[in-house]
Amino acid sequence: MTSSSTAAETAPDTAPVDPTTTAAWEALDAHDAEMTGSLREWFAEDPERAARFTHDAADLHVDLSKNLITPRTQELLLQLAEQVGLTDRRDAMFAGEHINTTEDRAVLHTALRRPAGTSPALEVDGQDVDADVHATLEKIYAFARQVRSGEWTGVTGKPIRTVVNIGIGGSDLGPVMVYEALKPLAQEGLEARFISNIDPTDAYETTADLDPETTLVIVASKTFTTLETITNARLVRQWLLQGLRENAGLTREQENEAVAKHFVAVSTALDKVEEFGIDPDNAFGFWNWVGGRYSVDSAIGTVLATVLGPEVFEELLAGFHAMDEHFRTAPAESNVPLLMGLLNIWNVNFLEAETHAVLPYSQYLHRFPAYLQQLTMESNGKSVRWDGSTVVTETGEVFWGEPGTNGQHAFYQLIHQGTRIIPADFIAFATPTRPLTDGEQDVHELFLANFFAQSKALAFGKTAEEVRAEGTEGALVAAREFSGDRPSTSIMAPALTPSVLGQLIALYEHITFVEGVVWGINSFDQWGVELGKQLAKELAPAVAGDEQAIEEQDSSTAELIRYYRAHRA
Ligand code: G6Q
Secondary structure, three states: OOOOOEOOOOOOOOOOOOHHHOHHHHHHHHHHHHOOOOHHHHHHHOOOHHHHOEEEEOOEEEEOOOOOOOHHHHHHHHHHHHHOOHHHHHHHHHHOOOOEHHHOEOOOHHHHHOOOOOOOOOEEOOEEHHHHHHHHHHHHHHHHHHHHHOOOEOOOOOEOOEEEEEOOHHHOHHHHHHHHHHHHHOOOOOEEEEEOOOOHHHHHHHHOOOOHHHEEEEEEOOOOOOHHHHHHHHHHHHHHHHHHHHHHOOOHHHHHHHHHHHEEEEEOOHHHHHHHOOOHHHEEEOOOOOOHHHOOOOHHHHHHHHHOOHHHHHHHHHHHHHHHHHHHHOOHHHOHHHHHHHHHHHHHHHOOOOEEEEEEEOHHHOOHHHHHHHHHHHHHOOOEOOOOOEOOOOOOOEEEOOOOOHHHHOOHHHHHHOOOOOOEEEEEEEEOOOOOEEOOEEHHHHHHHHHHHHHHHHHHOEOHHHHHHOOOOOOHHHHOOEOOOOOEEEEEEEEOOHHHHHHHHHHHHHHHHHHHHHHOOOOOOOHHHHHHHHHHHHHHHHHOOOHHHHHOOOHHHHHHHHHHHHHOO
């Protein structure tokens, strides 16, 4: 496909291909049944194995060779991709077709990072997408520069020191993760904080030591109706106004001005922003073709552009775009998101893996697994396909993880010696953000030695003979044996730069997409979160003590609410 096009106005009505009816699926089944050998053997037989299965995508260097695959597995998986029409679906996404069928929307997070001036311009459903994206970015950057230079002050004239982002789910996890990853790039004297949970302790703890005079709040909500976010925004508005009254003598008449100087919003619903009391001039918009969990590179990233700076945000977007281009144009045999997505299909649907660990060897990426949990599980945790029919295979593996080496001292035991197969992605960077030595020892090298050791141990294990050779005898031998053949992928990059982070995020976005297409599901809706939200609203009277409302509940819920009412101090 070309880099842009005018999209069809309607949802593509093609039914998903049932992957299990394809010739490739049948061949994969047979291949799985006949597969012999082990990673030890495959590496010994094929000196080219590492090179064969290692690919570069932008700045990412990705080694798939320690997975339970042979060249034949990859060949069949690529045939599967072809037979389910993956390329057409990918092109439909980039072109702005309404592949989000249940919401009849385009899926255009990739348009958020198209460089200015890309030709031809992307026009979708009558909207000049490129022009709107770049006009919004310019508005965000102008605001960010004002805050960073001190030109934008609080109502008492002091410059801003803390930017508090209030949002939840997609309006929180991305900004928190990126901020934590790139924190060393924050402007000196300017920090970001995040409030997401409706547990009032979150707002309390986050604001407890802040000075309202130097605090700016970004209320980030695509819909501007999310209970948690709007409640937290009200709590913080109350905290801010009270603090300004007590510390700076703010009068009632100055309250609107204070809100205007200390609150901005990010939303697709500018009318609701105004109702809340935020000046729509101080609001940054985005569009319904950006899903919440795909929105960190939209105006939802305003907190990042402000605290880390417009240049850092631009570099992050460039990284996303580099991976988009790779996914869009690289040949299938070396297309990393495609291969990693298909590998997940192999692990889930043929090797029966149920979970997938993500193990960054970078403390700065400590929120990356949490971010990926939403991206992958909200996207692919579905039981129906995009035409409403029931899925025909298992879908959506459970993603989880922690940074190494902490995880090594906690749950790696189960990955090494448990009964379950847990594919793992190891992520590491050649150059550390903070190089430190302990005497003569480069601590980053110690850290990376662990990174290299873990995937090696998982792949090749330790045989009984090797255990005995170390002097162990009898029953202890079995306990100290490692089976090996535990699949992992190693992702390396020169350093954790904004661009590399953008590439990593986009990589997982596209992996998620690939899996969704094979399973035939719409990875871009999230109806599963609705029922809980609806019930929470309905339960409010019972929680507040309405006896009749309590009696209408099932006995378990009623008893739990009674317990709450009896014990609430
Ligand atoms: C993400 C989901 C969800 C959403 C939050 C916040 O894809 O849609 O996590 O981001 O529910 O929604 P608002 O941004 O509308 O407040």
